[in-house]
Amino acid sequence: MRNELHPISHWHSFDELRAAQEKLLDAALRHATRAPFYAERAGESGLWSLDDVPLTTKDDLRSTYPFGMLAVPKAELATYHETSGTGGAPVPTPTYYTAGDWAEMVDRFLRNPIPMTSDDTLLVRISYALVMAAHLGHQSGLAAGATVVAADARTLTSPYPTLVRIMRDAEVSLTWSTPFECLVWAATARLGGHRPERDFPALRAFYTAGEPLGPARRARISELWGGVPVLDVYGSTEIGSVSGTCPAGTLHFWADRLLPEIHDPETGEYTREGTGRLVVTTLYQEGMPLLRYDLEDIVELYYRDCPCGWKLPTLRVHGRILHDYVVADRQVSAAEVEETVFRLPADYGVLFWRGQAAGDRLRVQIEVEPAHATAAAADLHALLTRAFDVPTDVETVDPGTIVPLDVLKGTRRTAKPRRFFGPGEDWDDAVIQA
Template sequence: MTEILTRLPQLGQWGGTDELLAIQDQQVGQLLRWAAASPFYSRRFGAGVPASRADLLALPLTTKQDLRDNYPFGMLAVPKERLATYHESSGTAGQPTPSYYTEEDWVDLTDRYGRKWVGMDASDTFLVRTPYALMITGHLAHASARAVGATVVPGDNRSLAMPYSRVVRVLHDLDVTLTWSMPTETLLWAAAARAAGHRPGTDFPALRALFVGGEPLSPARRRRISEIWGVPVVEEYGSTETGSLAGECPHGHLHLWADRAIFEVHDPATGRTSPDGSGQLVVTPLFREAMPLLRYNLEDNVEVSYDGCPCGWHLPTVRVLGRSAFRYPVGAANVTQQRLEELVFSLPVQDEVLFWRAKAEPQRLTVEIEVPDARRDGACLALAAAVREEYGIDADVVGVPPGSLVPLHLLTAVHDVVKPRSLFGADEDWGKALLYY
């Protein structure tokens, strides 16, 4: 695997955009030959196999529906015996979106995920708090940490075996140094820690960074999470179909891994694509052999820029807005989750607002925030004023007691996880026969 890693581009091997494009061009021909072995792309190519970047960019976009229509192995480009893992994304379309990788593909995957400005090594204890079942996210972080010798704590967030009370205990007792989760998880941990009598920014001294991804993150919420825990929040962006696509540099910018993939921005209104600007992100992983993806439209709304960054990585930056930017009309305004979240988490930290929700109706915006009694009136007035200034509309801002949006029992419960059984005593509930939870 070390030999494979030496063939992959590494940060610092190019000095600007032209050299970066040359690195891409060196791999395009090989990628297209790999793709020709896939039944899906073999049909798409017809009689001839494309060989250049120009040929690649002339191909139609690959869509999520293409992957679903070719479930399970219509995209496979290697003998099935070479596969190392099979995955499906977390989409809600009701149809499986398959994805699979060889052992060699995994070298590229783990190396990309490991590109964190907060380094990870054998001295770290790493809590992985993302799903393991079918999606790649938990397995990717786990494999990347093991590749550098770190101790992994597999804290799957889709298992009753790992309630929030247990997460807090593990964080505290095991001296966890790094974590991987969605941003919302870190706020839930903070509430659970306080419910257990801990102070998030003080009682977890081993913690040195929080790795987050999987949902849009506004600058204000990011700052609030960092303020609560007293450590950096390091953002990651990717998907089950592609692995890591972007990571954060020491200057806080999210950079696309354009040495390992070709990125385009697609305008669904015009059908045109460009290297930068605003639109849907299209990605062509360059070192994906098991399941090549050519011009794959992730359908995530992004803003991509090639402006310079002090980090010197010479990679494009990306701002991820989400699948549809969660935009809803209210009166004459268009309300987005990203911007509304920015307003909520711009409230003073003393207001202790961690959780909120909003309902956008054609003529009315209602926002609920969890806030202690002593801070309720001031926080509601301040948020209503911020919404009025931002959108020019009056919002009904309602303060609710802590525990209203995220019930306390979810933060403190300890579940019994038992094995299935069939024989019960006279005073036992045999309705649980064969079930385990």
């Protein structure tokens, strides 16, 4: 299954895009039935229209583990991954990619208004474990000729002061991380006596993923770093990046590579655009094609013109349905609360927060300097009340409470695993698994 890869500029109208989707869809449906799971669903006919295809869920991937979703011989596979969203399930959610899949995913990832070049140094600060996001950024950097710094995440071998030092000394120009990391780096830099808005002149852009990123938090991150653009990339381990940020700052779905639909679980209806659960059909994927795959995210998707001129649908991600809670009969999402927090004036210096759906009340805690605590609490209470109309408690805590100072300072000692020690060494202190 080999299809020609076109640049964004290839599409001149939504009608042209729709025709290309239909053409690619026919081949994608035929290819998918090579997988045992879809072959069984297709039955004797072997071919369907998309209207006849039922939803594919993460549970379907788990129930067919390990090879039921494969549409190619195992000899053609290049990598294996498992999603971070497995959530402790006894059976994992597997994902396979071929070399052809990787070539297409890298081409998709490199669609950016601020592209990577051989002059760039890319810091990858996402876990290199079984999920594929770090590997996608890494491979994309190599394909573009950039120098890649494989910093990983959630590891003791690259504490935050080390990352900030590398960003400054190695003249890191691009980063690939969650949006939260960008805030932590800023806090760490300030703690070390640096000014993020001035002391990192090589920075050209932050590529971010893994969390919904609203306009307010995007603007705050950019402001902290002296106006460096923040380019959101939304996707999943099972599919790769499904969208990217255009020059006008709008998120666009890669609808020439993936066919999106909006699904209403209550009615079972699928629509081409609107608000609801995002369902994706892969149009290029070889190793593990997916038909009407439920990403379990609530989104807004519309085929409408954007100032950038891209003829690709616009996308707004509200977040995982698993991260929504009911407060006083009102559904509240983490993404909505976070966006509200970052509407606070920047002068308050609020970077870190946490919240709790406590029955009939919404409880939100923010880190803020004592001099701004009273004003910040009052302003946030008013913002949250307007946004959600539920009983709300806002608490302020000193900086270093939600994100501990020893994390920002990197004071926890790290060492390679050891089994034999010299005189005077404390083996309880010396052995910290990296």
